Amino acid sequence: MKTVNIHEAKTHLSRLIAEVEAGEDIVLARGGKPVARLVRVADVAPARRFGAMRGRAAVGDAFFEPLSESELAVWE
DSSP states (O other): OEEEEHHHHHHTHHHHHHHHHTTOOEEEEETTEEEEEEOOOOOOOOOOOTTTTTTTOOOOGGGGSOOOHHHHHHHO
């Protein structure tokens, strides 16, 4: 993990961001004391879209019929 003073970070921000994108963590220090850390942001999963499976799955009429006594006994 590389440590960089804030003044140097302000001067070379683009280079430091490129290093972070390459996977390196960088600690920002003020007067030699760590105060912050630059890390790569994890990829964000796309938001779920309501109704995305519409038309891809079907439920037959048998799904809505009552269960038999032996099937009900398994659930109890």
